Amino acid sequence: MADNGLTPELMLDMYYHMALARAVDDRMWILNRQGRAPVVYTSNGHEAAQVGSAFALNRGEDWICPYYRDLALVLAYGMTPREVMLHLLGRADDPNSGGRQMPAHWGHAKLHILTGGSVVATQDVHATGLALASKLLKDGRVSVAYFGEGSTSQGEFHEALNFAAVHKLPVIFFNENNGYAISVPSRKQMAVQDVAARAQGYGMPGVIVDGNDPVKVYEVVKEAADRARRGEGPTLIEAKTYRFVPHSSDDDDRAYRTREEVQEAKKRDPLILFEARLREAGILTDEKLKAMQQQIKDVVNDATEYAEKAPLPDPATLGDHVYGSL
């Protein structure tokens, strides 16, 4: 743990972002069940994979291309809880889309979070393209595409890996494998056990990592980023994890998985595991935890109130930003 660059302060900050994401996530579900947010997509269970990877990157400089599951990722990357809530409630000042996209369609130009649509795997080729430019411009940036295992059935996933490997581009393909594409289990998605096995076919390293361990994720992403910056090409990383709640606020996971399975998975809740580890290492104390929990509560309350009071978009702006010039 000593030679990976993670100081106790950074570890504590990692934990803070994981806990913050969980709290924001919980608040969003409450707002949904109160009828104040039409739909919610969760990162609940994925926090370690997302936060661990974010900390391994040059945040705000390297490009990330997230998908809808990546709340913890964008928070760790610098998006504020206020901005997340503005996005959830479709407010005019939402930096992701100004209230145009449905929740969890992240995008933040200043933070180098690429805007995404809803068709899965499109961001894989975008990340490859961002990396193509980085290679030519020698800007030292690494691009990371984030995606679920379901989207690895898409052609663009394979096209992106192939293109990136052929041209040795500084890109990381980061798979968050939680075993389900909404309701379809991974065994119906693919005939191989691991997404990482795909890498071999494209001529790049494929790495499997425990997605519930933020430090391990941090380490493999750091290594892949270093490799990319050295001009050695892309890496496919598969973070094995679990989603503890339904796919979205409109989903009911009881239709496709047992409560026992979910309960069993929760024993490896990354938040609980990491908390225990930090306590063991003396980094986190009761006192610090209590203060952090209060801070998170305040931040989430503030973000909710702020967003609810924020103005909605003016209908007159409906036609803005179709073209840059006409």
Place this chain on the structure above:
Amino acid sequence: MAVLSYLEAIRETLRQEMRRDSRIIIYGEDVGVRGGVFRVTEGLQKEFGEERVIDSPLAEAAIVGTAIGAAINGLRPVPEIQFADFIFPAMNQIIQEAARIRYRSNGAFHVPIVIRAPFGGGVHGALYHSQSVEAFFAHVPGLKVVIPATPYDAKGLLAAAIEDEDPVLYFEHKAAYRSLKGEVPEERYLIPIGKADVKKTGRDVSIITYGLMVSYALKAAEELEKENISCEVLDLRSVRPLDVEAILTSAKKTGKVLIVHEDNLTGGIGGEVSALIAEHALFYLDAPIVRLAGPDVPAMPYSPPLEHAFMVSPEKIRDKARELAQF
């Protein structure tokens, strides 16, 4: 002034633009060592190197998708789709991504790319090497679609497309590549996207068209002059955005409008042009608006009689314009 073919005008413009702006890259299938299957990019890799003229893997969605990413990270990609018929695997990237990124990010991101693609038939290319695909894209807000009709326009429109901050589809007619020649100035110039051009003035009938059909319409107009029928030929140059003012001006002037395109009739550009005229120039119309277009069959067949029957020709344009003049 040098006389260049349509193809040479495109190639020399690419060369001139790449010399001007080091952010411009070209890639696609066979564009590098081979210089493209039509030789449009011939010699460019030699001059600009493998990093800027890239032979990419054979995957259209990746070609366009990576271009989007590269554009956002600071390059000015000019990807080539080898044949317009092969653009469909990239439809999602063009329509859902390139066209919507500015809008969906509330102006935070934009995608300055130019997708070049040879299109059109009459070259024994059959179903999958002859299609006109412009109408699919003209339907989409956020995209610009230009189709030059002359070597001069090919240069000015390509430079303007590269300069543009929005995604532009630049369709080049295969039959025009070597058959159309004309004077092209050496110096750089821009033809504004969205501005039509009156290629010939006339009194009796307005022929509104674009691409290769412009030269066909001019041939038809020339023949009709001998019969004392005066046709105006309006080259749209951009099918999105359309130059509404130029369309209405010509329609009002003659009161008789023939719209010509090689693309299938139904849902084609002609329908849109026709609607604009019906909405804004009804009381100037002296005859029904007439469309002459590719028939509603899935694509252009291979065997010569079938291909000939599909293609709009100068003779078909002439006959239809005459009929309209006499109406």
Place this chain on the structure above:
Amino acid sequence: MAIETVTMPQLGESVTEGTIGQWLKQVGDAVEKYESLLEVMTDKVNAEVPSPVSGTVHKILVEPGTTVPIGTPICEIAVEGAELEAPAAVPPEAPGASATQEPPSSAAAPQGMAEGRGRYSPAVRRLAQEHGIDPAQIAGTGAGGRVTRKDIEAAIHGKAQEAPTTVAPAAPSGAGPVGAAPATAIAAVPSAPAVIEDGDTVEPLTPVRKVIAERMVRSKATVPHAWIMIEVDVSGLVALRDQIKDEFKAREGVSLTYLPFMMRAVVEALRAVPQMNAQWNGDSVVMKKRINLGMAAATDRGLVVPVIKDADQKNIVGLAKATQDLVQRARTGRLTMDDLSGGTFTVDNTGAVGTILTYPVINAPEVGIVTMESVVKRPVVVDNMIAVRSMVNVCLSFDHRVVDGADAGKFLQVIKKQLESIGPHTSIY
């Protein structure tokens, strides 16, 4: 023995021409079908082109280094025997292609393009309405005799061409602007050509004549004219005029005619029936505030209608002077544009040419025109006795869209009453 022509083949999509590299066979050489015959260079490929037939090279038509379009004959091969193989190089137009009909859906031709007679395009309807032209009166030159936009424009053209002349009142030799003309000038645009025989002369239309013709046609074609007449006993007026005319001339410098009296009466009638002082406006009627009386005046260039502005504010002397002034200036071509515009109703002194009954044409967009015929002595019944009285007929054409017969009758009754109330002692001031 037959001669087979070899043409420049199309070597690749988009290729339109080829350059002869070298001939691999020379004149007199035997060549097998599929054996290489020549090299062709295009900007896509360099290729050896095989012979389409077996035979002997008979003639080489294109020299090496020359570029020719595809389909151009490049050499001839003499073939043994009568049976000829089809040439491999397909001519650009496939046989039978020209006979191929284009599929019906490829051109959305309008249905019944030729069935245009009696139905007008939007452009024709608009122009016809704007210029008051009845398209039914125009011979169509379109398909099936349809009236085209050009036909309508041609009908308007005459007027448009004369417009600069009409608005150039300062030109001394100019024809002078023209207004409505009385029934004595029944002109029209003939729809049937005149028959010209030996000895006839053909006078081209003067600009003024063209304008008169156009306006007459427009008025008669678009305004539903109705016509009524009334007899007026002007014995008192005649007596008054006879009594004061010499003194009037001496004092005022102008002759005293019946016209100013008629104008006074018309002004009173217009006040009583204001809808006669109006203009037709398509979907509305404009009720005019001012009473500006047009008066038809004959000149040797044609008829003009100068206007006496605010006629209701002038007495007999004022009207007499204004009338005289306008007639003088009309005859010498010195009317201004202002003199000719702004009329709200027209009075025509047709009696000056000796008529007793006239059917005048309305000066559209005005809605009425009234004439004063010759004053004649006639035996009439007065108080159950036959008496010789000075009588005059007053005729009125009116736009029946605006004015009904009852009001038109009332209008004439007011004129009659006014004129008959004048006696030898009526004051003209």
